[in-house]
Amino acid sequence: MSIPSDFVEETAEDGAVTLHFSGDLSIASIGDLPERLRDFASQAKRLDISGTGYVDTVGAWLIHRTARDMEAEIVGADDDAERLIAAVAGADQATEIRPDALNPVVRVLGEIGESTALAFTTLTGLIGFFGAIMVGFFRLVRHPGQIRWNAVIQRFDVVGVRALGIVGLMSFLIGLVIAQQGAVQLRQFGAEVFTVNLVGRLTLRELGVLMTAIMVAGRSGSAFAAQIGTMKLTEEIDAMRTIGVSPIEALVLPRFLAAVIMLPLLGFYASVVAIIGGGLLSWVELDIPPATFFARIREVVPLTDVYVGLVKAPVFGAIIAITGCYQGMQVKGNAEDVGKRTTAAVVQAIFLVIVLDAFFAVFFSWIGWN
Amino acid sequence: MSASQTIAYNPDYDGPIISVRGLRNSFGEQVVHDNLDLDVRRGEIIGVVGGSGTGKSVLMRSIIGLQMPNEGEVEVFGQHILGKSDAETIEIRKRWGVLFQGGALFSTLTVAENVMVPIREFYPDMDREFRREVAKYKVCLSGLPPDAAPKYPSQLSGGMRKRAGIARALALDPELLFLDEPTAGLDPIGAAAFDNLTKELQQTLGLTVFLITHDLDTLHAICDRVAVLADQQVIAVGTIDELLALDHPWIQEYFNGPRGRMASSGKKMLG
Ligand SMILES: Nc1ncnc2c1ncn2[C@@H]1O[C@H](COP(=O)(O)OP(=O)(O)O)[C@@H](O)[C@H]1O
Ligand SMILES: [Mg+2]
Numbered sequence: 001m002s003i004p005s006d007f008v009e010e011t012a013e014d015g016a017v018t019l020h021f022s023g024d025l026s027i028a029s030i031g032d033l034p035e036r037l038r039d040f041a042s043q044a045k046r047l048d049i050s051g052t053g054y055v056d057t058v059g060a061w062l063i064h065r066t067a068r069d070m071e072a073e074i075v076g077a078d079d080d081a082e083r084l085i086a087a088v089a090g091a092d093q094a095t096e097i098r099p100d101a102l103n104p105v106v107r108v109l110g111e112i113g114e115s116t117a118l119a120f121t122t123l124t125g126l127i128g129f130f131g132a133i134m135v136g137f138f139r140l141v142r143h144p145g146q147i148r149w150n151a152v153i154q155r156f157d158v159v160g161v162r163a164l165g166i167v168g169l170m171s172f173l174i175g176l177v178i179a180q181q182g183a184v185q186l187r188q189f190g191a192e193v194f195t196v197n198l199v200g201r202l203t204l205r206e207l208g209v210l211m212t213a214i215m216v217a218g219r220s221g222s223a224f225a226a227q228i229g230t231m232k233l234t235e236e237i238d239a240m241r242t243i244g245v246s247p248i249e250a251l252v253l254p255r256f257l258a259a260v261i262m263l264p265l266l267g268f269y270a271s272v273v274a275i276i277g278g279g280l281l282s283w284v285e286l287d288i289p290p291a292t293f294f295a296r297i298r299e300v301v302p303l304t305d306v307y308v309g310l311v312k313a314p315v316f317g318a319i320i321a322i323t324g325c326y327q328g329m330q331v332k333g334n335a336e337d338v339g340k341r342t343t344a345a346v347v348q349a350i351f352l353v354i355v356l357d358a359f360f361a362v363f364f365s366w367i368g369w370n
Numbered sequence: 371m372s373a374s375q376t377i378a379y380n381p382d383y384d385g386p387i388i389s390v391r392g393l394r395n396s397f398g399e400q401v402v403h404d405n406l407d408l409d410v411r412r413g414e415i416i417g418v419v420g421g422s423g424t425g426k427s428v429l430m431r432s433i434i435g436l437q438m439p440n441e442g443e444v445e446v447f448g449q450h451i452l453g454k455s456d457a458e459t460i461e462i463r464k465r466w467g468v469l470f471q472g473g474a475l476f477s478t479l480t481v482a483e484n485v486m487v488p489i490r491e492f493y494p495d496m497d498r499e500f501r502r503e504v505a506k507y508k509v510c511l512s513g514l515p516p517d518a519a520p521k522y523p524s525q526l527s528g529g530m531r532k533r534a535g536i537a538r539a540l541a542l543d544p545e546l547l548f549l550d551e552p553t554a555g556l557d558p559i560g561a562a563a564f565d566n567l568t569k570e571l572q573q574t575l576g577l578t579v580f581l582i583t584h585d586l587d588t589l590h591a592i593c594d595r596v597a598v599l600a601d602q603q604v605i606a607v608g609t610i611d612e613l614l615a616l617d618h619p620w621i622q623e624y625f626n627g628p629r630g631r632m633a634s635s636g637k638k639m640l641g
Contacts, residue, residue, distance in 0.1 A: 026543065027489075027493060027496075027542060027543050028464070028493075030496075031495075032495075032497070034496070034497040034499070034500035035497045035500075038497075038499070056543040056575070057507075057508075057511070057540075057543050057575065058504055058543055061503065061504060061507050062500070065503060080576075083574050084574060084575070087511065087574050088507050088511065090510075090511075091507040091508075091509075091510035091511040092507060092510070093506075093510050093516040094516060095482070095506050095509065095510070095516035095517065095519040095520070096482070096519060096520040097480065097482040097483060097486070097502055097505065097506070097519065097520060098480055098482075098483070098520050099480070099520045099521075100520075332524075333477075333522070333524040334477035334478065334522070334523070334524050335477055335478075336477060336478045
């Protein structure tokens with residue numbers, strides 16, 4: 001094994017100090033020598049390495065650096081050591097480990113400014129991106145032969161069909177929970193029969209579509225961002241452009257169409273499954289037989305509730321597709337950016353969906369669809 | 371060493387640095403290597419050539435323990451390493467550096483930080499300030515300009531990324547360097563500079579270099595011996611002149627094709 005390196009100091013009669021090194025001067029044996037040399041207070045005139053064994057570049061660097069800082073002379077180097085010391089001396093250049101850091105106040109101010117600017121550029125970017133999608137859409141409407149049906153159908157499958165299981169399970173449980181909570185609370189007034197109203201109206205009007213949108217944002221919005229982002233990194237998107245394929249038409253539009261068309265279907269399906277869940281609980285807990293339950297649903301749920309859900313769903317789908325694809329297209333640099341953009345896509349999609357849902361609520365009550 | 375079963379590194383060993391015997395690698399139906407033997411001598415630059423997909427990268431991955439072969443023995447520095455855990459081979463792994471085909475730099479770290487990663491992993495007690503200095507001179511030693519050290523890999527050109535990969539491979543002052551197609555995708559000047567760098571490092575640091583390449587110029591310029599991979603085996607090892615004396619069709623085609631002749635005449639004109 002390697003012999004630990006060490007040094008002893010020798011003071012000559014004229015006061016000149018020589019450091020005699022011993023052992024191997026290598027990365028494995030150097031130990032705490034760098035610290036000890038740094039803490040060594042006095043200045044040495046000579047560094048004698050004639051007593052050392054195996055020397056590698058780390059050892060050579062230590063000798064070179066010590067000699068440089070103490071303005072000392074290196075003696076006793078054999079050919080190998082001399083060559084190594086010359087090599088590392090040639091590589092001794094002022095440089096940094098990381099890019100310069102700013103002072104904290106400036107940095108915080110800068111970050112506030114940057115995130116404000118980013119919020120606005122993201123908003124305008126999303127609107128511009130929506131415009132680009134519309135342009136691509138109408139171009140395809142005029143040239144329907146160029147629609148990539150395969151890609152579109154494949155997206156339908158991934159975004160819609162494959163989500164049926166998880167969306168169904170989630171909605172079923174939500175229906176159960178609403179009915180259960182409703183039954184417990186309304187029973188206090190002897191009004192447990194209104195559980196049916198609660199389940200029917202809440203799911204069709206609000207929760208069915210909203211929860212589906214959140215699920216699709218997490219499932220497909222993130223996938224859009226990650227897929228497109230990775231293609232951006234591997235220059236696939238640039239390659240497409242040069243071949244004359246528009247990435248908007250080839251990548252974004254199929255995803256946009258899939259989300260816009262699938263979300264109403266999924267949302268309606270989710271509402272129905274939630275109602276089934278609520279019906280099941282009402283049957284078990286409140287002794288309302290299914291036939292009565294569904295007859296009541298038809299009485300108490302106005303058709304406008306279904307319209308409300310179905311009007312909102314495509315808008316939410318569009319939001320999810322636009323944020324996902326937009327963030328994917330913004331990826332640059334490295335794999336970490338794909339992760340960041342994917343997170344941003346999901347967070348922005350869910351945030352925008354909930355904000356728009358609030359606007360829709362106000363709007364629909366204003367036009368009298370209560 | 372702390373763990374008694376850790377394989378110790380023996381500095382007095384002077385047999386072949388790498389010794390591969392009876393290696394067999396397959397992926398499903400596809401057999402990549404079958405009964406492959408190879409010896410690499412101390413201090414040489416051995417070039418490994420072969421058509422695309424003949425398993426050069428897989429051979430390298432088997433030697434460094436990233437790919438578990440179906441059969442065979444691999445010795446590095448005279449120690450069996452197949453089937454050993456990472457903890458057991460740590461002393462051996464400190465002695466080699468690897469440059470992967472794609473560079474494989476950590477994209478979220480700067481070049482200098484990339485170089486510091488192996489040092490921090492294997493020598494956690496090294497003085498922090500000294501570690502930073504080591505990272506800096508390694509970056510410059512690998513031929514990068516000083517202002518490349520605080521840059522992220524995505525800010526570098528392909529050739530600079532290769533050099534950064536070399537800097538990281540050299541971080542621990544290895545005795546054995548694995549290079550997987552280091553000059554692929556470099557311009558001829560950059561490739562020649564890279565060849566010089568490899569040769570210079572080999573001579574200055576006394577390295578043994580396992581060099582996978584397609585670059586005939588590299589083979590002529592810096593390789594002491596060349597191993598030819600074909601038909602799932604190393605069909606021949608030797609200097610280029612020795613290989614030319616064989617009349618294997620692939621070898622003849624490779625070295626005597628139009629590109630092969632140009633590279634060798636270029637060398638004769640220079641030398
Ligand atoms: N992880 C893997 N799974 C399946 N096949 C692989 C894997 N890695 C390599 N191969 C196959 O092994 C063969 C040799 O690959 P490789 O060593 O990368 O070739 P090269 O000589 O060009 O470096 C190729 O045909 C490749 O398809
Ligand atoms: Mg390869």
